[in-house]
Amino acid sequence: MPDVLSDANIAAQQVELAMGRLDSLSTLPCVGAQLFSRLKQGRLSPSALADVIESDPALAAKSLSLISRRGVRIPKGRFSLGRALDELPEHEVRDAVLSVKAFQPFDLSDRADGLCATLGKDLLLHSLAVACCAGDIAAAASPAMDSQLAYFAGLLHDMGKLALREVMPKGLVRIFEEAESAKECSCAIEQKHLGVEHTIIGKHLAQKWRLPDAVVLAAWLHHNETVRISRDMPEARIAAVVQLADSIARRSGVGNSGSFDPPEAPGPIAECLGISVDQLRQIRENLPAAVAEKSKVLGLDLPDAVADYCGAAHAAAAHLAREHSEMSLENRRLQSSASHLDFAADFLFETSPAVGTANIAEDFAARWQKFYQTGMVCLYLIPPGRLDTMEVVVVEKLLHSRVVSVNVPAETPVLPAAIAGSFAVLNAHDHIGWLFEQLDVDFDAYRTKLVPLLCGGGAVGAIAFELHYPGDAELFEEKFRISASVAGAVLGMALSRQKQQHFAERFSRLVSKPKAPADLLDKPEEAAASGARAEDSLGALAEMAAGAAHELNNPLAVISGRAQLLADAEDDVGKKEILTQICENAREASGIIEDLMSFAEPPRPRAAETDVRKMLDEAVQLTNRKINTGDLDVEIEVAEDVETIFVDSAQIVSAIANVISNAAESYGEQTGPIIIAADAAESGEMVKLAVKDRGCAMDAATLKKATQPFFSAKPAGRKRGMGLAYTARFIQLNKGTLNIISEPGSGTVVTICLPASESI
DSSP states (O other): OHHHHHHHHHHHHHHHHHHHTOOSOOBOHHHHHHHHHHHHTTOOSHHHHHHHHTTOHHHHHHHHHHHHHTTOOOOTTOOOHHHHHHTSOHHHHHHHHHTSOBOOOOOTTSHHHHHHHHHHHHHHHHHHHHHHHHHHHHHHSSSOOOHHHHHHHHHTTTHHHHHHHHHOHHHHHHHHHHHHHHTOOHHHHHHHHHSSOHHHHHHHHHHHTTOOHHHHHHHHHTTSOHHHHHHHOGGGHHHHHHHHHHHHHHHHTOSOOSOOSOOOOHHHHHHHHTOOHHHHHHHHHHHHHHHHHHHHHHTTTOTTHHHHHHHHHHHHHHHHHHHHHHHHHHHHHHHTTOOHHHHHHHHHHHOOGGGOHHHHHHHHHHHHHHHHTOSOEEEEEOOSSSOSEEEEEEEOSTTOEEEEEEEOOTTSOSSOGGGSSSOOOEEGGGTOHHHHTTSSSOOOTTTEEEEEEEETTEEEEEEEEEOSSTTHHHHTHHHHHHHHHHHHHHHHHHHHHHHHHHHHHHHHHTTSOOOOOGGGTTOHHHHHHHHHHHHHHHHHHHHHHHHHHHHHHHHHHHHHHHHHHHHHHOOOHHHHHHHHHHHHHHHHHHHHHHHHHHHHSOOOOOOEEEEHHHHHHHHHHHHHHHHTOSOOEEEEEEOTTOOEEEEOHHHHHHHHHHHHHHHHHTTTTSOOEEEEEEEEOTTSSEEEEEEEEOSOOOOHHHHHHTTSTTOOOSOTTOOOSOHHHHHHHHHHHTTOEEEEEEETTTEEEEEEEEESSTTO
């Protein structure tokens, strides 16, 4: 059972990641052909598109999302998609509609691909049937509901299935086939293989795309007990409407929903909604004609939809190419009047200090070159303290940048005094010739200028750039000052954040276990007093860490939340990626804070008598899961007189697993023996565990810091370096000791002593 759950969890995570990258659903080729035909005829106004959008789930979802993101107010109880779209600029509606791609497996020789094509049409027909029924049911319900909103709730109730068809079409076919064979609802099969149901996927996507609450509830609850739910949550009546519509559509045999269990009995739901038997009969009789009308609008009966789609796309591309040529001429005229404030606003919108100082510097240098149409660009930040080297961003070709490391001469100022505290445009070679000598590119000595990046009255760095026309330096001096000051402010904040993070890492080391002086080992009373002071100090540091975490988590939550909102509303792939990076970095910072807090104030151990052999076996199993391998060469030797110890089993298993993981990693890409021996200590009151390996071992400097929080000898991109820190902390809490002996060429021995009984 654990393996099944683990596989389901992994599958659920993979599906969640795939759905996180999904910007919209896909339509069918026949629908795409209709759109491109109207584009060629110049009929892409909102009013001309309303009938197609209202009939297609993908186009409807995209349009509803656009309406929400643009803040169009929807009158309560009187929703109209056409009127809402008319309030938006035509080009935004057109771009949103044309951004929806057409889904079609083209290799129809494969049976699964053929089923994928049929499945798409069947799901669309089912969605149309549920939508038409839902609109009629809402109008007949007592009290009556917004029929148009109910229609769209029905149209998008299976958006989770449509999304699964998008990311795993053949997998969805197999799910439907298994559901049909077992005569079950597809939800059960989805949960079995994916660890998540299409209802949850639909809910998450509807929320992500900011669709109306009615759509969210319908997508989420239409397979639940909607009658009971709507009694406690009246707004969930829309889900009852859609569930009843789904039952009628399935009983009518229009399309295929992929579920093969008996449909819900319509009677109880109809009674809950105040709908009579005659009204239900009339709605069912009207259904075939209503679906046929919608199908005609979408062109579902076109004999060769793919060919029509390709032909219409070709004609539309030619039409757009002509328009593009005309717009390019106009665009060049507009570019000539672009303001520097727009440049600054664009940079600020797409950049955050949380992205990372080096990335911000690279981005700004490339933007500077592009905006001012300069030659090569060089940007550097003043290193903290007096360092022998510093990193420099060099942009040679347009948007092509790299970072190089240069030496800083001992007696040479990194920044000229003339621009250390005020703005000026200098001839770069007169002041930073030492820097250009180390770069493998040739900056023109007569054309290269240097300006400071100012922040808070001082320069945090400088940018040097080649002007094609040196006389422009005076003409653009004020504009250079504005742009450079904006960059200086952002880079200054990023440097400040970098310093704070460095301070946090240094601060966390203070909470590591204090070493008792050697002379206290012979003085129990003084040693006890020293230990009490260490515990008091640790408690004070934990309290400080909690306060720091609170102060840091609030701004991090704001950064992450705002960035996520902007990312969800952003259609530009590049901008969305930058905003996603902001979210990821904010989450990473939160993770660092969590590590700091859990180390400073871990849960109190719940010591109990623990079987040594069983505990070591569990530690090996945990290590296998952590490093994702089953090939560990581990030999466990437990002395006959060693049976149990008195510790918190979960904490010590985690501690030993960290030690075994380090031992495994010491062999690099290879595998090697790891020997774990358990013996009774000489005093008889402790049990000694020794973990030995013959790996690369640690040098003296690394060994000295091995148990410090956030320390790691691994290069950039490493993990946070908390493994041995947690190990030392857990062993300390369980009244044990830790000793590490490591010699390059001989390997490492980690010795852990733990109490054999409660009396220690």
